[in-house]
Amino acid sequence: MPAHQKKDIRSLDLAQLQQHFTTLNEPAYRAKQVYQWLWEKSAHSFGEMSNLSKDLRKKLDEQFTINAVTVNQSQISTDHTIKSSFRLYDGNIVEGVLIPMDDRMTACVSSQVGCSLTCKFCATGYMDRKRNLNADEIYDQVVLIDGQARANYKLPLTNIVYMGMGEPLLNYANVLRSIERITAPDGLNMSYKRITVSTAGIAKMIKKLGDDQVKFNLALSLHAANDQKRNEIMPINEQNSLKALAEALKYYFSKTKNPVTYEYIVFNDFNDDISDAMELARFCKHVPCKVNLIEYNPIQFASFINAQADKIDIFSGYLKSQGITTNIRRSRGKDIDAACGQLAVKEQAAL
Numbered sequence: 001m002p003a004h005q006k007k008d009i010r011s012l013d014l015a016q017l018q019q020h021f022t023t024l025n026e027p028a029y030r031a032k033q034v035y036q037w038l039w040e041k042s043a044h045s046f047g048e049m050s051n052l053s054k055d056l057r058k059k060l061d062e063q064f065t066i067n068a069v070t071v072n073q074s075q076i077s078t079d080h081t082i083k084s085s086f087r088l089y090d091g092n093i094v095e096g097v098l099i100p101m102d103d104r105m106t107a108c109v110s111s112q113v114g115c116s117l118t119c120k121f122c123a124t125g126y127m128d129r130k131r132n133l134n135a136d137e138i139y140d141q142v143v144l145i146d147g148q149a150r151a152n153y154k155l156p157l158t159n160i161v162y163m164g165m166g167e168p169l170l171n172y173a174n175v176l177r178s179i180e181r182i183t184a185p186d187g188l189n190m191s192y193k194r195i196t197v198s199t200a201g202i203a204k205m206i207k208k209l210g211d212d213q214v215k216f217n218l219a220l221s222l223h224a225a226n227d228q229k230r231n232e233i234m235p236i237n238e239q240n241s242l243k244a245l246a247e248a249l250k251y252y253f254s255k256t257k258n259p260v261t262y263e264y265i266v267f268n269d270f271n272d273d274i275s276d277a278m279e280l281a282r283f284c285k286h287v288p289c290k291v292n293l294i295e296y297n298p299i300q301f302a303s304f305i306n307a308q309a310d311k312i313d314i315f316s317g318y319l320k321s322q323g324i325t326t327n328i329r330r331s332r333g334k335d336i337d338a339a340c341g342q343l344a345v346k347e348q349a350a351l
């Protein structure tokens with residue numbers, strides 16, 4: 001069978017794989033062995049599956065493909081951050097980042113090739129959205145970045161953030177399936193509490209997270225607690241107003257009891273005033289939350305610049321005075337365009 005007609009074996013769940021094995025007159029436990037190779041051992045070829053007969057491996061190879069993701073190119077920052085471009089089976093490229101810190105190793109992974117949301121401060125927003133990533137492509141990024149952490153820093157991954165290219169909640173099913181495989185005992189067996197999914201704010205999908213009673217962490221890229229300002233930098237806010245987001249977050253919290261993290265990039269002379277901090281503090285009253293204040297990382301398409309350090313400190317101080325847990329996040333990997341908002345495959349960016 002030509003390669004393009006073969007089915008992606010990782011698109012099947014265990015029950016579907018077992019059903020296929022009955023048609024091959026193979027015992028069901030063989031399907032479990034293959035599933036273990038795919039998801040626990042991260043095999044990228046049937047030839048690696050050494051406890052299967054050569055005949056069965058040949059049959060699988062004739063009928064299925066493993067759409068393995070590969071590292072296309074990597075760069076290491078002066079602060080030891082590693083940015084990689086990953087090549088997908090169809091030739092598309094996405095980017096992911098390993099962020100090493102004293103107490104953790106974090107993988108930042110992509111969920112889409114490009115993005116449709118056109119946020120004005122984000123390099124990915126200037127790319128066309130080409131397609132969603134499959135669950136196994138997201139999973140492969142985690143495995144590859146974990147390999148980089150072990151090879152370069154002798155430590156395994158501890159955390160995963162879905163903050164790379166794309167809007168995770170516009171690829172809902174594949175994102176949730178990837179997290180299921182990453183956290184499953186017969187997958188990578190990582191803790192839900194070590195995983196954060198970041199959204200630009202799609203109210204109905206935040207409610208769906210509540211309905212599905214997800215166990216991972218949710219972060220909202222807020223960046224302004226004022227509809228006029230948020231509309232200006234995040235067109236999605238025109239259909240997902242702060243009022244709609246507040247209602248969705250209340251619903252989400254009522255179902256999951258998970259606090260929310262608000263990501264807030266502080267732009268010079270745009271959203272860095274004490275009045276902006278007061279608006280943000282009011283928004284924080286809707287659900288239990290914490291705030292990450294983030295340094296802005298300039299991109300070639302936009303004219304925003306980072307707020308002054310003293311203004312960020314005053315902003316942070318006000319939030320803390322209101323009893324809001326607040327962290328100032330310093331940029332990592334800025335010198336290799338690996339920092340927040342800088343991910344974009346250069347040849348795919350739309351000028």
